[in-house]
Amino acid sequence: MLKVGIVGGTGYTGVELLRILSQHPEVSIHAITSRNEAGLPVADLFPSLRGRVLLAFSDPATASLDKCDVVFFATPNGIAMHQARSLLEGGVRIIDLAADFRIKDIAVWEKWYGMTHACPDLVAEAVYGLPEINREKIKHARLIANPGCYPTAVQLGFFPLIEAGIVDLDHLVADAKSGVSGAGRKAEVHTLFSEATDNFKAYGVPGHRHLPEIRQGLSQVAGKPIGLTFVPHLTPMIRGIHATLYAQLTAGADLQALYETRYADEPFVDVLPPGAHPETRSVRGSNLCRIAIHRPQGGDTAVILSVTDNLVKGAAGQAVQNMNLMFGLPETLAIDQVPLLP
Incomplete structure (x- = not known):
């Protein structure tokens, strides 16, 4: 079982990740962080996950993310780049759903996102996580820039x-x-x-x-x-x-x-x-x-x-698709749901 962590679990992308990962047969959700909601059971904030996710939110400063196999960052832009290096050095793989690692030209990124990049060397390493064009690279990556x-x-x-x-x-x-x-x-x-x-x-x-x-x-x-x-x-x-x-x-x-x-x-x-x-x-x-x-x-x-x-192919679903590829799992595992109608 893969031990998974989610940083920033209270947004729409975070709850979508939880919905998908809670149904994934090869995943154990190890930690879900939120500074504002630390200590609150996830199901109290998101009743749709009652009986599916039994964890409470934990403070990012104390969450044992280094014990995970992979950590998803469902955070605002500019957060993952400050935490990525230490996690990678500890052998944890990262899938960033924000934009910190998507744009290879650092000057262009800094212009559009209005901040100085904290780890430009990791941008060069990051693989753009669009499986339809980068499938083989994704399989061997330790840092994924999930597309917008x-x-x-x-x-x-x-x-x-x-x-x-x-x-x-x-x-x-x-x-x-x-x-x-x-x-x-x-x-x-x-x-x-x-x-x-x-x-x-x-x-x-x-x-x-x-x-x-x-x-x-x-x-x-x-x-x-x-x-x-x-x-x-x-x-x-x-x-x-x-x-x-x-x-x-x-x-x-x-x-x-x-x-x-x-x-x-x-x-x-x-x-x-x-x-x-x-x-x-x-x-x-x-x-x-x-x-x-x-x-x-x-x-x-x-x-x-x-x-x-x-929220799915445009964010959380594609992130799980990337995770499946990274860990040699069937690519469609837990993300082959039939669309909802109406």
Whole structure:
């Protein structure tokens, strides 16, 4: 049994990790930390976990995380980088669900996240945890940078086109929408019910923190810098990412066959039949990314629709997928749930 620790177990990502890991047959949850809730039984804060998680939250300063095989950081940006080195030196593997290790260019990271990086040498070592592109590297990693929710949906949608070399790489467009849980569990005015419901808006148009992450991933696949316009939107739903992706074709290809072939062996990427329009509720509570391919009026614009659950494939589910790969377990173990409907 793997001994697992979770740092920051009180947010939406943390409780999603607990939901998944509590059902994992090869996992024993050893510690769940929270400064504010130390001593409180987990099930008192999250009644959905009653009978499933019997632990209480522990203070990060006293939690025996060094006794774990793997520690998940479900914390705000800037936390994991201060604790990673000592855990790694003690033989503990780390999966960071925040952004501390995602961006390889330290100057770019510091610009977008507004802080000095505490361990730039570990950034160079960290493996970007998108299994569909880095599966073999993940298997041998001791430090995983779990991808962001928007970047997961956008990159999976664009990869086949870029790998095939059939699109204009200078003018890619990602128009993406997220449910309010993507903003986290902290109290903020814009996510209050009266503010977010019955409303729809774009945000971060001049620049969003996920932009350099997406550009980095797509550029690595392309073998050259790419041009991307990324516009996120907040939608009045709890879970879900819907990315509508646009690319100008530079060569002819059977796009449907291209995607079906690329993702034929991927357990969590579902390429839908021609003409389909995936819905966010079709992946709710699951680790799936569902993709549909369109070429409106047979023109030279490819329109790719990509949907995920931002808390599962966009966060906790993908983190567990990475853990399974790191420890030689079946990749789909504990994360092959059927989506919830309605």
